[in-house]
Amino acid sequence: MEKSKKTLLINALRFIQSGEAESSSPQEILTWSIKNFQQDIALSCSFGAPEGLVLLDMMHRIDPKSRVFVLDTGRMHEAAYELIDRVRERYDKDVEVIVPHAPDVEEMLGRVGMNGFYESIENRKFCCRIRKVEPMNRYLAGLDAWVTGLRREQNVTRESTPKIEIDRGHGDMVKVNPIADWTHDQVMSYVEAHNVPINRLHTEGYPTVGCAPCTRAIGPGDDIRAGRWWWENPETRECGLHEIGEEQGSGI
Numbered sequence: 001m002e003k004s005k006k007t008l009l010i011n012a013l014r015f016i017q018s019g020e021a022e023s024s025s026p027q028e029i030l031t032w033s034i035k036n037f038q039q040d041i042a043l044s045c046s047f048g049a050p051e052g053l054v055l056l057d058m059m060h061r062i063d064p065k066s067r068v069f070v071l072d073t074g075r076m077h078e079a080a081y082e083l084i085d086r087v088r089e090r091y092d093k094d095v096e097v098i099v100p101h102a103p104d105v106e107e108m109l110g111r112v113g114m115n116g117f118y119e120s121i122e123n124r125k126f127c128c129r130i131r132k133v134e135p136m137n138r139y140l141a142g143l144d145a146w147v148t149g150l151r152r153e154q155n156v157t158r159e160s161t162p163k164i165e166i167d168r169g170h171g172d173m174v175k176v177n178p179i180a181d182w183t184h185d186q187v188m189s190y191v192e193a194h195n196v197p198i199n200r201l202h203t204e205g206y207p208t209v210g211c212a213p214c215t216r217a218i219g220p221g222d223d224i225r226a227g228r229w230w231w232e233n234p235e236t237r238e239c240g241l242h243e244i245g246e247e248q249g250s251g252i
């Protein structure tokens with residue numbers, strides 16, 4: 001029998017509040033999540049950073065039918081598109097590709113131009129909202145839970161990321177961050193040990209690869225997200241996908 005959304009949330013809160021979630025390995029968390037949410041959970045993978053590919057590999061080993069989606073903003077690096085097809089072939093897996101609402105993109109381009117995001121934080125967030133946040137919200141509305149590759153050491157904005165949380169901003173769904181406490185070295189060790197396909201730009205100075213006009217290579221010693229929206233301060237360097245209304249463990 002299908003579990004109700006409320007039952008699923010109660011299960012998640014128990015998992016969080018008992019401390020079990022924080023002490024579990026990524027594979028244990030993913031096994032728990034897939035068992036609970038079945039086909040109503042999906043991995044958000046940018047095909048730009050190795051974290052998403054590591055989680056895709058883990059989820060595929062647990063359940064070959066596990067779901068993965070990518071937001072195709074229309075401004076992605078060619079290397080990300082190549083990787084999507086490589087992953088499809090390697091895992092014989094369907095990758096769900098989500099695109100922005102065309103009339104919204106047309107209206108934005110008419111207002112701020114093709115590359116208006118360089119001109120102000122407002123324009124940049126406007127573009128991220130149209131090309132990423134709105135399509136993401138639309139897609140997540142059909143799920144009970146989602147999986148992300150967020151890690152605490154990635155940025156000041158991610159330092160307190162829990163392994164599982166209730167995502168208030170997306171209608172009280174469950175957000176699963178199985179490798180929140182992993183280091184970059186742990187991610188790359190997994191990639192090597194399991195021969196996980198990753199974005200070719202990762203070895204060319206791009207720790208993460210976002211949209212082509214908003215990502216550049218970094219130098220030795222730079223913060224790993226220094227190449228994302230490099231013209232802004234670190235505190236604003238988020239696209240809005242992970243900013244809204246999350247909280248851990250409190251009432252439903």
Ligand code: SF4
Pocket residue numbers: 073075117124125127128129131132210211213214239
């Ligand atoms: S990362 Fe840049 S191009 Fe991509 S959605 Fe955000 S502002 Fe637009």
